[in-house]
Amino acid sequence: MADVSERKLIELHGALAGPTVIFVGSLHGNEPAGAQALRRLGALLADREGLRGDVWGFVGNVRALKERRRFLSRDLNRRWNDAVTRAQPSTDDAEALEQQELWGELRAALAQARGPVFLVDLHSTSAPGIPFALTADTLPHRDFAAHFPLPTLLGLEEQVDGVLTEWMSAQGCVTLVVEGGQNEDPATLVNLEAVVWLALVAARVLDEAAVPEAAQAYATLNRARGTLPQFIEVLGRRALSADSAFRMEPGFANIEPVREGQLLAHDKHGEIRASSDGFVLMPLYQRQGDDGFFFGREVSSLSLGLARVSRQLKLDALLPLLPGVEGVGANRLKLGPAAVEAYPPSVFRLFGYRRSVRTGDSFELVRRPAPSSPRRS
Ligand SMILES: [Zn+2]
Incomplete structure (x- = not known):
């Protein structure tokens, strides 16, 4: 077993009950800045006055971090599902x-929680880029993300199965993933430290007055964001196959505003141009990958407000009453072929349905369940 102190970098319990904030850093071993940020802030936080609730900080992948490798046998951020609770680890994995x-x-942190639980997962990227966040599309997730002046992508996390934040959301937590910048760039550590300070205030384990670092932290992230909007929703993905011959045009940042008609890439069929104004997200410049890029657009403050009101009014209860739409549980809809044609996807995105799975000529739309109180396991 790895030394507990190598994994657990922060454990603080306030005298008063309150929320729990859990930080995970370096879930990928080639991303050292997350663990570094937690190590530094753990020391600074140890004797902070006025703490309510509990703060935890963990290294995600201790063994891979020692070797500065993303993982040793399998990606640790693709295997969080029900098997977690059953698996008997094999020695070669x-x-x-x-x-x-x-x-x-x-699980121990959840069991000791004395209020709502927030989990912030700190990452970095191999390519240079603007720091950004990803979150699931529920109102509590949106509200928490809004405290961080980072471009926040809605609808990307839902596309990947088995991520830690998905699992922890299912345990009742409000979660946020942050990509702080390039793996070895010193600015990445500064960005992730800023995220930690703001998370403590956002979750209300500390009052803003008790965190003089928060103003500087906000300014740091706000400067990095520049003129990018705070919420961007993912509308599409350029999927690649082995023979796509995909070549991204040079010069796109990881989040890049583009105009309708702008040349984005080439593949074996010719030019790929933007079909509307929007944002190119995560353009592929390495040789390997299944995603050429994602395409997104700003979520305006009007549609943020509209989503809030319609979800608070539980208007989504009406969706299964639409002809051709069938409710399958609280967070899944089945659309027949006629319904796929009839209703614009934006109607369903308004209520957080951001993933679609094709089954024959019908579609299933899936959304993340809104977090309730933490499950005690
Ligand atoms: Zn990562």
């Missing part, structure tokens, strides 16, 4: 051991 140990710590 380092990440199975990592997962077992990390889940043990997370």
Whole structure:
């Protein structure tokens, strides 16, 4: 078993009950800045006055971090599902051991929670880029993300199965993923430290007055965001196959505003141009990958407000009454072929349905369940 102090970097319990904030850093071992930020802030936080509730900080992948490798046998951020609670780790799968140990710590933190639980997962990227956040599309997730002046992508996290934040959301937590910048860039550490300070205030384990660092933290992230909007929703994905011959045009940042008709890339069929104004997200410049880029657009403050009101009024209860739409549980809709034609996807996105799965000629739309109180396990 890895030394507990190598995994657990922060454990603080306020005298008063309150929320819990859990930080995970370096879930990918080639992303050292997350663990570094937690190590530094743990020391600074140890004797902070006025703490309510509980703060935890964990290294995600201790073994891979030692070797500065993304993972040793399998990506630790693609295997969080019900198997977590059953799996007996095999000795030749380092990440199975990592997962077992990390889940043990997370479960203990959840069991001790005295209020709502927030989890912030700190990452960085191999390519240089603007720091940004990803969150699931529920109102509590949106509200928490709004405290961070980062471009926040809605609808990207839902496209990947088995991520830690999906699992922890299912345990009742409000979660946020932050990509702080390039793996080894010193600015990435500064950005992730800023995220930690703001998270403590956003979750209300500390009052803003008790965190003089928060103003500087806000300014740091706000400057990095520049003129990018705060919320961007993902509308599409350029999927690649082995013979696509995809070539991204040079010069796109990881989040890049584009105009309708702008040349984005080439593939074997010719030019790929933007079909509308919007944002190119995560353009592929490495040789490997299945996603050429994602395409998104700003979520205006009007549609943020509209989503809030219609969800608070529970208007989504009306969706299964639409002809051709069938409700399957609280967070899944089945659309027949006629319904796929009849209703614009924006109607469903308004209520957080951001993932669609094709089954024959019909579609299933899926959304993340809104977090309730933490499940005690
Ligand atoms: Zn990562």
